Amino acid sequence: MHTPRYASNSAVVLPYCQKLIEQFTCLNYSPESCFGLYQPGCAVQVAFRCLARVPFCCHPHLQLVCRSWRAALRSPDLFKARLxxxxxxxxxxxxxxxxxxxxxxxxxxxxxxxxxxxxxxxxxxxxxxxxxxxxxxxxxxxxxxxxxxxxxxxxxxxxxxxxxxxxxxxxxxxxxxxxxxxxxxxxxxxx
Amino acid sequence: MVGVKKKMVTLVSSDGVEFVVEKRVAEQSLFIKNALNEGGVEEKVMIPIPKVTSDTLSSVLEYCEKHASATEFQENEIEEWDKEYIEKADLDLLYYLLQASYSMSIMGLMELGAKKVASLIRGKSPQEIRELFNIKNDFTPEQEEEIRREMQWNYE
CATH class of the missing domain: 2.40.10 (Thrombin, subunit H)
Incomplete structure (x- = not known):
């Protein structure tokens, strides 16, 4: 598995967004050509938004899913997405x-x-x-x-x-x- | 043609398929709205939407079209429509819809998709979640035990 280039912190990349990230890294397009559509860490943002919609009481046992979920659930970024x-x-x-x-x-x-x-x-x-x-x-x-x-x-x-x-x-x-x-x-x- | 000529824009998906839609439909995406404002409105506007394939884009535009004319519908009607729309999206389409709505800045769709994913996660055991999203459990039994202990401690 390669490290996604655009993720701000690869430790928090959630596996179910791996697909998105792969798509990201495969594409070579210039940011200028698409009105600044390119946003770093897009997939991670999306993943956080999904997790942020899960009620807080479920979080402890979601940590058991895998390492990157545990990292994500303990990261302050999740609280930003919840905010x-x-x-x-x-x-x-x-x-x-x-x-x-x-x-x-x-x-x-x-x-x-x-x-x-x-x-x-x-x-x-x-x-x-x-x-x-x-x-x-x-x-x-x-x-x-x-x-x-x-x-x-x-x-x-x-x-x-x-x-x-x-x-x-x-x-x-x-x-x-x-x-x-x-x-x-x-x-x-x-x- | 009867009535006022509608302003149209052409969106080009990553696989090169052109979608001609009304401007008001395309403007459901803040990204396109800003792009149109910045670029000035030309007679023929072509907007490339990289990373979004034609299959995804057509589904996204279905959403935009409904929501562009949201005022014509009853409140409940649009809510029901949203529910049905996201219900029939499979997991793959859901990934792509979320990605597209994020990069195209369609907040309503993003919210809808995120809630759907959250509802899939909710109430499932860690093992069920792994199966659903095809995630490998990379904890050793000892680590797993440690997290469980930690959780217990949290609840006491």
Missing amino acids: EGPMAIVRGEPYVLSNGLIMKQQRGNLPDRTVSSASEFQSRIGFGMIGLGDEIYVIGGVIGPGPRNQCIKQLSDVDVLTVRSERPAWHPVAPMTHCCGSILGCALLRI
Whole structure:
């Protein structure tokens, strides 16, 4: 078995993605020709995402599968893949922003339900998210520095998603007048 | 032709098969969307999709087509469709769909595939998982015993 060239750490390559990696290493294409499609460690990322969807309680015995699974399950990268974005409560129901989607978390063993795409927030970090009435507010945050190390742009934007409507849609509302940039926390105040 | 002329793009799979699809369908992939924005919209756009074979790409586009017109369907309908779509994919196709959705940045499909793989892993014994994914057990009996002991310790 050869060591995959593109894997960031060959110890954590999961065997069931070996096939993908082989495909990767066989291909000689230039990154420029395909709009930067080439991403190192793609297969590993995919594998982590799959493992991250397995409930945490199953992890200990999954370590027994083989060495690379054990390594993967003990690696901090898995926790990165698990990491979900901010959460907001709307009418007693939890919503999370993860992987560019707003998901409604359901009770019991039911899978999360996708409410809306939130891909425009993927480049945004440090924003606040709060549920208010029937809506989710995404407030402030920063864009950047990005792969090219551009300057960090501070935002005062406020976007609202009407989650409880039939067709949830994002719309911008009046921006913040005084604040901009990273939001450390949001709270609903009753004065 | 009746109505507005639809903007089309041509996607070329790794084995050289051309797929002509509506722009809105192709734009389900963030990668293609960005590529179109950066390159400016030409009359005839050809986008090579390396690493994705024609079989996989046609399946990916089936997903994109459904989701491009998601607003026309009831919420449950699209969920049901997703379930059926991923159910009929065998393990090989699932690998390729995951890889394609990652490299083409189709988050919804990626999520769908990852969940499917997770559901395959869930509730199975280590031996069953090895059989499913064709994995060789590379632990010695002593190492296995040690991990088991460690697990016990975790639970106490």
